[in-house]
Amino acid sequence: MPGRLREKNVNPEFSLVAYLSERKAQVDGALDGYLPRGQNGPPVIFEAIRYSLLVGGKRIRPILCMAAAEAVGGEAEAVLPAACALEMIHTYSLIHDDLPAMDNDDYRRGRATSHKVFGEDIAILAGDALLTEAFRLLTDRGGMPGMPPDRLLDVAREIAEAAGHRGMVGGQVRDIRAEGEAVGLETLYAIHRQKTGALLRVSIRTGAILAGAGEEALAALSDYGGTIGLAFQIADDILNVEGDPLLLGKGTGSDAARGKVTFPALMGIEASRARAAELVMDAVSSLASFDEGAAPLRAIARYILERRS
């Protein structure tokens, strides 16, 4: 009954702007609380961690995690520590990617990158500390009271798989090695599935698993996660070509200048835009059997095509 389905899927009351802003505030508040202010250690490492973690960032991964929990009938707040751990892993990867030995970026989110402010040594260690702290949060039974320990273990293991050499780290290695090389579309898809897709997908799975999702729901949400991961990357590449540097907080055209292979470079801007739109439609279709608890996930998918920064 497509009519009924459509009715179920649309919630005219739902405001994505309000939702994102409320969830972002929750994440920001929780992250701030997890990070002590320099007790029992040299203040500079805490400063460096706070500098990168607490300013800027749309908190997409933690919000996807919480929205997935809601989509299967769970509470967003119950998965907040795991959601914050995902943001820590994302932030560590940005700090290390920006290093002179990697992408050598001086600016990120409109501010000087960690190594420009604290030096390379502290930036490397701040990244290491964030990655480690993420797994402390994920394995802290006290942080998510009442959560079955098996779920906590499964989520931590999946996140480690998605973040390590099978996932994000492996994708970054491929990406570095691909710069200046002739790379085809299939390789580009493969790089992004590993480098950014794996962590986005596992962000969704984390919320769903912790909220006790059944097998079918988990499979549908995994499809959604894999699809929007790729859509996000294509949209990012398009923004790098034609976005507003003021909104982005970094210069446009930096990918091209560096000889980085991008979707617009391989397919052209128009075909890239069409592919992103197609992926967003696929993502929304994956959620067809969900009720209005999945309204945030549907709206986030559509938002990928509209965002300007």
Next chain:
Amino acid sequence: MPGRLREKNVNPEFSLVAYLSERKAQVDGALDGYLPRGQNGPPVIFEAIRYSLLVGGKRIRPILCMAAAEAVGGEAEAVLPAACALEMIHTYSLIHDDLPAMDNDDYRRGRATSHKVFGEDIAILAGDALLTEAFRLLTDRGGMPGMPPDRLLDVAREIAEAAGHRGMVGGQVRDIRAEGEAVGLETLYAIHRQKTGALLRVSIRTGAILAGAGEEALAALSDYGGTIGLAFQIADDILNVEGDPLLLGKGTGSDAARGKVTFPALMGIEASRARAAELVMDAVSSLASFDEGAAPLRAIARYILERRS
């Protein structure tokens, strides 16, 4: 009954050389098995991981972990994956510490360091991958079948605390910042408790917790771990002054040349030797209530004073 105690504590049949060699072979074999050979990823990251992880290394942390399990009546093999995870964390910390932005070391264990062979970018990512893979192993229920999930979570959380900004990473930051500074003995102790002591201590606790140690036994083993951690560091500092460069695989006197504060520099060689001996005696005393299952731990403590590399 001190006579009976002494009798219980000495096992004339026990050979430390044979024990260390058997356990090291177990660890080396298991580590080799955990690391795939370049499937699903760019071969260079797997090469870099294998290069640092599989050659050299006395495997002190995994062996302490297994010996602690045995000391409380458990099986060494049952904790092997966690033991290997500890070695991965140790190896990641060496790769990152050796980087040009940190200690800038060209040699480690007699071979070129990771960044000299693979470049700084790959060395940073190989370290990141090893740290992440350690937590995958620690949270993989399938790897330690039958292990209560609560124990796995507690161990992973404790290791994250010991490895992160509260422990090893915080200690490395202090150490970097202390180079060339006037540092007193109390600060030096504090640096080492964080930088090397925390991971050694948690290696012991990991084996004991996974093997189901009671509260008293765990407390005694924690004391042992804290004490030998410091003894190891003092012995390392002494070896750096007067060890055989061929056995060590690196030059002696490198600490002094770098302006690094060491125990011999602050207390003199003889007082350092006396302090290490005292700590080893304390460590052995912590194990007074254990039976001959603790023979390996006792022998390892005594070995600290005798090792030449």
